[in-house]
Amino acid sequence: MAMTQERAIGSPVLRKEDPELLTGQATFIDNMTLPGMAWMAMVRPPFVHAKIDSIETSDAASMPGVIGVYTAADLEGEWGGPLPFVWPITEDIKVPVHWPLTKDKIRFNGDAVAVVVAETRAQAKDAAEAVTVKATRLPAVTDMEEAMKDEVVIHEDLGTNVVVHWSHGGAGDQGVFDTAPVIVKERYHQPRLIPNAIEPRGCLAMSIPAQGEFTLWSATQIPHVVKVTLSGTCNIAESKLRIIAPDVGGGFGSKLNVYAEEALSLVLARRTGRPIKWIEERTENYVATTHGRGVTHDVTVAATEEGKILGFKVEELADMGAYFQLLTPGIPELGGWVYMGPYDTQSYWFEFRGIVTNATPTDAYRGAGRPEATYVLERAVDALARRLAKDPAELRRLNLHAPFSEATAFSSGLSVDSGNYEPALDRALELADYHQFRKEQQARRESGDVKQIGIGLSTYIEMCGLAPSQILGALRYAAGGWDGATIECLPTGKVIVKTGTSPHGQGHVTSWAQIVSDGLGVPVDDIEVLHGDTAITPLGMDTYGSRSVAVGGVALHFAMEKIKAKARTIAAHELEVSEDDVEWADGAFRVKGAPDKAKTIPEIAFSAWHAHALPGGVEPHLNGTAVYDPPNFTWPAGTHICVSEVDTETGAVEILNYVAVDDCGVVINPQIVEGQIHGGVAQGIAEALYEEALYDEGGNLITSSMTQYLVPSAMEIPSMTLDRTETPSTTNPLGVKGIGEAGTIAAPPAVINSVIDALSHLGVTEVGKPATPERVWRAIQRAKGGAA
C-alpha cells in the first residue's frame, strides 16, 4: 500500500533528548558514582610566575581520608609524554612543554604543582589547601606587548615569548595597501573571555588493573580526540582505553580540549587501583579552563573613493597564555582564512604573532578565530563608511560578492561553496526597520537628545564543516576532519544510529533522527541515536567548529546509501523483479509502475535478520557504515543588525532591536537552529557589552569568579527577531552548512558598531570592548575634549 511520508527534515520536531534533562534524570559527570571511588583535588598555589623551591606534602598526606599526595616528581614514571598539542602551525614554531603537573616553575595562576587523592570531595579539597609551596616570585607579564620585549621569558628553553609567526596571503596586488585612493587604518583590541559553560569540567577514571583497561568519563566535547591523545600521554594502549562523554552541560570550545585533570585521573586510577573522580569548581574553572580571544589587530582597508573595497591587510597579536593547550596557535590561524568576509575583494594579507604570557592558555571559544576576524572586518567596514560618509548598509551592498551557486574562490584563497548575500541584507534591513530608525536617529541628533540611537550592521561569512582532511594536513594539523556513522536496522523495525559527533546541547539526537527518518522511511520515534562513547561509536572526530551536521550529519547520508543499496537487492529479490525495476519512493522500495508492491526498510531488515531466503552473496543483517571526509568547508553567512539606544550622560547602552538573518543552507530542524542563533547572539552581545577577563599588574586574575565576571542574565539579553535565507551548500548532498557559531561571530561587531554609530556625530570612533557604561562615557568625554 502506498503511504505518503511526511518529511522530517525541515520540521520543528520536539527534541528527543529533553525528557531526561527536564526531570533531573540526566547523567552529568558529577552525578556519577562508582564503588570504591576516591576524589582528586588539584593544588594550585597562589603564585603567577615563580620558581618552585619546595613542595611540602607531609601535612596534607596525614590528614583524614587522604590516600596520597603526588607532585610532578612522584608521577614521573607514569607519562608517555606531555599533554597533547596537535597543531604546530609552522615548521619553526616554539612549543612550550606542558606537563600535567608543573615541575620547577609556576607560569600562571592556575598552574598545578600537586594533586591529592582522598576518600571524599571535602577531604581532598581540605588536604589540597594544606600543601605548602615555597617559591621565589618572578616578574609576571600578562600584556602581549610587554611580553614581546622578552624582558621576562616565560619558557627559558624557548628563549623568547614570541613563539610563532604565521602569515598567509599575498593574494592580489599588495601595493594597494599603500597606493589605493582611500586607505583606512584601525587598531582593535578584543579582550580575553571566559567561556562559562554552566556545567564546569569534571572526569571519572576507572581501571581494570588485571587487563590494563581504562575507562574515562569526561565532560568533554571530544571523546575520540581524548582517547587517541591520552593513550600516548598516559602510556595506555589505545585499544585498552575507552572514553565516554556522558550528558555534557555545554562546552563552547572550553571542553574542546584535553586537560591535565583527565590525564591525572587516569594515571592515579592506575596508581591507586581506585576509581578517581574530579569535579572542577567555578573559581577553579576561571583559571584552569581555557580562555578565548585575547587579540589585538591592526587592519588596513584599501578602497576606491566610491567605496569599493580593494583588499584587507591584517596583522594580529594573539595571546597564547602560559602554555599551548590542544589547538592554541591554530585558533588565530583558523580566523586567518576569513578576513575577506562576504566581500568581493582582490588583495589579501594576514599574519599573526603568537605571544606567550603568564595567563591561562587560550584556545577555541565559540567561533574560534572567526569572531575575531569578523569583528575586525565589520568594524573596519564601518570606519570606511564613516570616512566616505556613506550609509554602512549601502557600502556593504556595494561590496558583497555577487550570488554564486558553484564553489567560487575568494581572496583568502579558499573556495566558498555557495553564496547569495544580498537577500539576507535586504531582509534584515526590513525587519530592523532600518530607514525608520535612521530617521529617528536624525531627529534625536538634531534635538540633542540625551539618548541617541545607533544602528550597527554585520554582514558576515563563516567557514564551517571542519574540515577536509587534506587541507588540515597542509595546515599541519595532526588529525583528519572526517566523521563516521553506523546505522543498524534492527529486526523489530527500530533503528540504531551511531554517530561520531558528540553533542552537548545541540540536539543531534533529534536532528540525526530526522535525517535518518527521511532517508529510511522510519518514524523519528523508532530511531535511537548513540554518541560520545568510543567503544560504541569508534569512528568519530567529535563536535566543534559548527562541523557536526556538515560532516557527521552527512556521514549518515552515505551510511544510508550503503544500506539502501543492499536493501534494494533484497527488496527486488522478494518482490521477484529485477533491481532496475525497483525504485525508492514514499519511504519504501516499490516496483516501478506498481507502487503498491513494496518493501519497507523494517520489512527488509527483518528478512536480512532471519536470513532464510536472502539472494545469493548477500550477507545477513541490514546495516551500513560510512566515513565521510568533506571535499570542502561549508560557508554560512548572513546579516545581523543591532539597534541601540545610548545614554550620553551615563554611557549606558540598551539594545532596542536585534535582528539576525542567517543562511545556514538546508535546515534540518528550524527550532533547534533558532535556539543555536539565540544562544550565539546572546554570547556575542555578552562579549560586546559585558564580558572581559582582567588581570592585575602582578598577573592575578581579577575577574576570578562569577561575581566579578559578568555573565549576562535574562535581564541583559534582549529578545531577538530571526529570519533565514536558504542557499544550499554545494559541498555535501544534504545542502547543510552548520549554525553553531553564527551568532557569536556576527553579533559583537553589530553591537559595537551600533554604539559607535549612536555617538559618531559627537566624534566618537572607538568605545572599546566590552562597551561598558564607563568606557562609553569616557569615549564621549574624550570626543568632547578633542572637539573643544
Added chain:
Amino acid sequence: MTRIEVTVNGVRRDAEVEPRQLLVYFLRETVGLTGTNVGCDTSSCGACTVLLDGESVKSCTLLAVQSDGREVTTIEGMASDGEFHPLQEAFHRNHGLQCGYCTPGMIMAAASFLHENPTPTEEQVREALEGNLCRCTGYQNIVKSILDAAGQMSGVKA
C-alpha cells in the same frame, strides 16, 4: 554530625549530616537526587535552585541543617504520575533548554515565581530569572516557555 528530618518531594528523610554540609550536597549525595545541579561556588548561577516550603532558594547557599523540619521540592518532584509538570511541558514545546544543565534550576525558579505571579509580563519573567544563568539558550525560549506555562496553568485553573 547533626540529625535532621526533611521532607523531600513528599517523602520524609531522617539523616545525620555534617554541620557544614550544604543543602545541595545533602540532596545530591545523601538523598541521591542528582537532578539539582551545581554551576558555581559564589551563589551566582542558580543551577541549584529548589523549593523550600514552596519558595525558590539556591540550595548551595543553605546548610542542610537549615532545612530541618521543612519541605524541599526538587526537579525530581515536579512530574507526577509520569506526566510532565506544565513548566516541563512548556520547556519541551518551546525548546527552552539545550544542554539542560541550568534547566532544573530554571524550572524551580519559575515554579515559585508563577505561584506568586500567575499572569506575568515578559519583563517580569526576565526579572524573576535574574539569579539564574543559562549559557546556551540566550534566554529567549526560556522566557517563552515560562509565559506559555503561565498561560496553560492559569487556563487549567480557570
